[in-house]
Amino acid sequence: MPSEREFIDASHLLAIPGFVNCHSHSPDNMTRGMTGDMPLELWSLTSSAAREKRDLREIYVSTMLGAIEMILSGTTAVLDHVRISPDVDLDSLDAVAAAWKDSGMRVVIAPIVSDKSVVDTLPFEPGDFSEGQDLSSYGRRQPLPPAEQMRIVEEFYNRWNGQSEGRISVAIGPSGPQRCSDALLLAAGEFSERHNAILHTHALETRLQREMGFKLYRRGVVAHLNELGLLTPRTNLVHSIWLEPGDIEIIAAADASVVHNPVSNARLGSGYCPIPDLLESGVRIGLGTDSACCNDSANLLETVKWTALLHNLRSDNEERWIGPGNALRLGTSGGANVIGLSGVGRIEPGYSADITFFRLQNPAFKPLHDPTRQLVLSENGRAIDRVMINGRIAVSDGRCTNIDASAIWDEAQAIADRRRIDGASAHVAANALEQPIRKMRSRYGKLWAEGCSCH
Numbered sequence: 001m002p003s004e005r006e007f008i009d010a011s012h013l014l015a016i017p018g019f020v021n022c023h024s025h026s027p028d029n030m031t032r033g034m035t036g037d038m039p040l041e042l043w044s045l046t047s048s049a050a051r052e053k054r055d056l057r058e059i060y061v062s063t064m065l066g067a068i069e070m071i072l073s074g075t076t077a078v079l080d081h082v083r084i085s086p087d088v089d090l091d092s093l094d095a096v097a098a099a100w101k102d103s104g105m106r107v108v109i110a111p112i113v114s115d116k117s118v119v120d121t122l123p124f125e126p127g128d129f130s131e132g133q134d135l136s137s138y139g140r141r142q143p144l145p146p147a148e149q150m151r152i153v154e155e156f157y158n159r160w161n162g163q164s165e166g167r168i169s170v171a172i173g174p175s176g177p178q179r180c181s182d183a184l185l186l187a188a189g190e191f192s193e194r195h196n197a198i199l200h201t202h203a204l205e206t207r208l209q210r211e212m213g214f215k216l217y218r219r220g221v222v223a224h225l226n227e228l229g230l231l232t233p234r235t236n237l238v239h240s241i242w243l244e245p246g247d248i249e250i251i252a253a254a255d256a257s258v259v260h261n262p263v264s265n266a267r268l269g270s271g272y273c274p275i276p277d278l279l280e281s282g283v284r285i286g287l288g289t290d291s292a293c294c295n296d297s298a299n300l301l302e303t304v305k306w307t308a309l310l311h312n313l314r315s316d317n318e319e320r321w322i323g324p325g326n327a328l329r330l331g332t333s334g335g336a337n338v339i340g341l342s343g344v345g346r347i348e349p350g351y352s353a354d355i356t357f358f359r360l361q362n363p364a365f366k367p368l369h370d371p372t373r374q375l376v377l378s379e380n381g382r383a384i385d386r387v388m389i390n391g392r393i394a395v396s397d398g399r400c401t402n403i404d405a406s407a408i409w410d411e412a413q414a415i416a417d418r419r420r421i422d423g424a425s426a427h428v429a430a431n432a433l434e435q436p437i438r439k440m441r442s443r444y445g446k447l448w449a450e451g452c453s454c455h
C-alpha cells in the first residue's frame with residue numbers, strides 16, 4: 001500500500017470494482033484493423049501471419065497498447081493468453097511480463113502451448129488440397145517439443161509468479177484441445193495442479209472445432225477433457241459455444257468455468273454461448289474481450305452490455321434474460337473468481353483496492369434513477385474519472401499515470417508502418433491454406449444443411 005494517504009472527494013463519482021477481462025491476447029494488439037470480416041478459420045490465417053517473428057520491443061509495445069486501452073476503459077485485471085509466434089520462448093514472455101509490470105495492472109499471464117501443425121488441427125480431407133500443393137512454407141512446421149515448451153513455462157512461472165506486490169500471476173494456456181496432443185494437455189494439467197494455477201484453454205469456439213473433436217476423440221471435446229481429468233475448478237473453457245447435450249452438467253459437476261466473449265463470437269460468426277443455461281446450472285462465468293483483431297476493442301464495459309442484452313434474442317422468457325446487474329457481476333467479481341484472483345472484484349474491507357470511478361456529471365447518468373442499469377446500458381467509458389489498482393492511482397483525469405501513452409502509440413505506429421512492408425511475404429504463405437479451408441467449410445456446410453451427422 002502507498003505510504004502516504006490521499007483523500008479522494010468522490011461525492012460526485014460512482015465507484016465500482018474495476019472490470020476483470022478474462023480473455024485477451026496481448027500480441028494481437030498490433031494487428032488491430034488488419035483482419036476483415038470472415039469466420040475464425042480464415043480469419044486466423046491473417047491474424048497469425050501478422051503475429052510472426054516479433055522482436056522483444058515490439059512484444060513489449062503490443063502488450064502496453066492493450067494495457068493503456070484497458071486501464072483507460074476501467075479494467076483493472078486481465079488474463080493475457082499469450083501466443084508467441086512461431087514458438088513460445090522465455091525472452092518474449094519476459095517482455096510481456098515487463099510491460100504488465102510497468103503498466104501497474106493486475107494480470108494473469110497464461111502462455112499458450114500447442115504442439116500440432118495447423119493442418120492437423122482442422123477436419124481437412126485430402127480432396128480439400130489441390131494436387132501437389134506445397135504446404136512446407138506454412139502449416140506443416142514442426143512445433144517445439146512439448147517437454148521443452150513446458151520447461152519454458154515452468155521457468156517463466158518461477159521468475160514472475162507473485163511479482164509486483166502480487167499483481168502478476170502465471171497460468172498455463174493450452175491453445176485448444178485439438179491443437180495439443182493429449183501428452184501436452186496432461187502436462188499442462190499437471191502444471192496447473194502442482195502450482196494451483198489456472199488452466200486456460202479455448203474450447204468449442206466454432207462448429208468445425210466440434211467436428212474436429214469427434215474426428216480426434218470419437219466423442220465430444222468436453223467429454224474428452226473430463227476423461228483426461230482436466231476439468232477442475234482451475235479450468236477455464238473459453239467460448240464453449242458448440243457444447244453437446246450433457247456437457248453443461250459435466251462442466252458444472254467439475255466446477256470448471258466458462259469465459260464468454262460475445263463481441264468476438266459475433267465478429268467471427270462463431271455462435272452463441274448458452275449463458276442462461278450455464279448460469280442456471282451453477283457454472284461460474286467470466287467475461288472476455290478477446291483480441292484487438294476479433295472484437296476489436298478491449299473495453300470490457302462494452303462486453304458487459306453485450307452480455308446483458310445478447311441472450312434476449314434467444315429466449316422470449318424474460319425471466320431467463322441476463323440483465324445489466326448480472327452482467328456487471330460477471331464482469332467484476334465473477335471474472336475475478338474465474339481467473340483465480342481471490343480478494344479482487346468487490347469493494348469491501350479485506351479486498352484489494354481495484355476501483356473504477358465514473359463522473360456522475362455525464363449524459364449516461366442524467367437523470368439518475370438506477371446507477372447499475374445506467375452504467376451498463378448508457379455508459380461507454382467516457383465518464384471514467386480515475387482508476388485505482390492495488391491502492392494506487394493508474395488513471396487520473398482520463399490519463400494513464402504510469403505509462404506515457406502518446407509515446408507508446410507513436411512507437412506502435414512506427415512499428416506498424418515498418419511491418420506493413422515486411423509482412424507481405426507472411427501473407428502470401430498464409431494464403432496457401434485459404435482455398436483448402438474454403439473447400440472444407442463448404443463441405444461441412446453441405447452436411448449441416450442436409451442435417452447429416454458427421455460422426
Ligand SMILES: [Zn+2]
Nearest residue numbers: 025202290291
Ligand atoms: Zn482467444
